[in-house]
Amino acid sequence: MNYKAVIDAGYNSFRLSLYTVFPNNSFRLTASLKDYVRLGLGVSEGKPIPEENVKRAEITLRKFREFLDKKGIKEVKVLGTSAFRYAQNGPEVSERLSKTIDIPITVLSGEEEGRYSALAVINTLPIDEGVVFDIGGGSLEIAYFSQRKIREIYQFPLGGLRLMDKSPEEIRKEVRIALASLPSSKGVLVGSGGNLRAIAKMDLKLEGVKLNQIHGYTVSYERISKYSKILPSMSISERSQLPGIDTERALTIHSAAIVIKELMEILGKDSIITSAFGLREGVLMESEIDTVEKLREFWLEGLSYQFNVEPLTSSFENVLAETNDIIVATAFYFLQIMKASNFIDPYMACYKVLRELTLPGYRADEINLVTTICAIAKKFKKKYYNKVKKLIDKDTLLIKAKKVKEITDSYELGVRKW
Structure with missing residues (x-):
């Protein structure tokens, strides 16, 4: 088997994805390991990543290393995202964790993260023009595309974990200020990221759709608006009882829903297409498939x-x-x-x-x-x-x-x- 592994060392969770790569360079996800490390918890611009967060990351990366060794996987990419970019000690933590996993961590810029996420979306959905966003634990990346080519990329510190302790009104205000200068766009709005996928899974169940396919599933503005109001009013325990939402995701899905709703209003979009693919798959791709x-x-x-x-x-x-x-x-x-x-x-x-x-x-x-x-x-x-x-x-x-x-x-x- 031709295997490639990608480790996404994110602001909220660390995930190892193992892909089987086929002769035409298409691929399928073969195995996945995930821990909610919450590396970026408590991190704001210029402040350090706390030691307890780094220790959790080390434990997870040792488990990932053991898995890779047992499977004999040699081709591995490790990606660091917004926690490493924002933190005052990001470079030092990156170097320390690189030694733990024995693979250099590539810390992506916001533009690189947005490009990889958009590339995965464009190369897995039949779409020609619009906006792709990826909402993670620490940041929101937005990419504009037309004729199936990425044109502009924006990045904002508006992740679900980063905003989870703020009130709905505080989140709305922060999002509106940050996104106020976004240009208008024709075409579709497509979203990626664990919080949006959880919302899509929940919507599938609540709408009674007899399909497990969330890739390319459309969620209306009316539904997103409803979730952005209901989810913040519920406790973590209550949110975790909803279909498609586990306890860990229940911590951040309410704040992410508000960000998504505000983004839809700013861009004037009445629906979102959900993508099951994002950053990890994007790094396996070289360029946009042009038709x-x-x-x-x-x-x-x-x-x-x-x-x-x-x-x-x-x-x-x-x-x-x-x-x-x-x-x-x-x-x-x-x-x-x-x-x-x-x-x-x-x-x-x-x-x-x-x-x-x-x-x-x-x-x-x-x-x-x-x-x-x-x-x-x-x-x-x-x-x-x-x-x-x-x-x-x-x-x-x-x-x-x-x-x-x-x-x-x-x-x-x-x-x-x-």
Whole structure:
């Protein structure tokens, strides 16, 4: 296996992510270790990182080192973020922790952190223009992009942990002052970071969406506004009882929700697209994938490698050219992979298995629709249609499902039989 590891030594948490890298340089997350070190707790501009925080970090990094040694992982990047940038003793702590993990820590500038996060988002979602933000424990990075290229990057000390002890009004005031000069933007608003992902998971459950896919999941301004009011009024214990929120995340999700709501108002956006990818994945990438078409094919190839199947993207291109329907072509491709993987029922495997994976290159509603079409291509059942009836009418769905069945039956391992 070709493994690469990235350690994100963040303001709030430290996470080791291990990726399997495929021949086309796409990848999947294979293992993840995380500790809420809270390195930046109590740190403000120019003040030192407290010794007790550094000792917690050392304990975590020793565990990470042991894991890497046992797995024989050699290619590792360790990234330091806002706690190292803000603290008066940041360089000394970086050097000390580098010795603990026996790997040099690269302390990123705010611009570098924002660029890597934006790169991961742009390279995993079918988006052309807009704003990407990444809200962490200590900082907020904002990147503007157009024609799938990053244009401008801004960084602010507005993280969830950094603001968690302030009142909602204090947070709102600080955010409004800091972000007042942000330029306007066309296009979408996309967010990354653990607090936003927790909000998206909670929203999925509360809205009754029968899908575990948060990548590309859209949360409306109305819902964010509601959460920004309700979450600060709840105790940590009460927040931790909400779906998708654990005790550690409950400490910071309320302040992050306020920041996100204020950012949406300042930019005039009525919804946020959630990204499951961010800084750690961005450092595995070199540059923006310049078209949505290339983006989708890149990750469809990666899906093939995940299932140990040769890429079948030429057949995907043929079906897309024939039908001019990305949903039909993608459902066909998924079914080809399931058939080649020797699932007894590829239609239900497509539906059940792929709804449980994070699939870059597509939005959550697209994955919902594609996998549902796989199931309906076998047999129409109302319970499947109910999951997508807000996205498509029944007659159109049945037409697409019939087409998928016809094309799937005419191919074997990406080769047309007749």
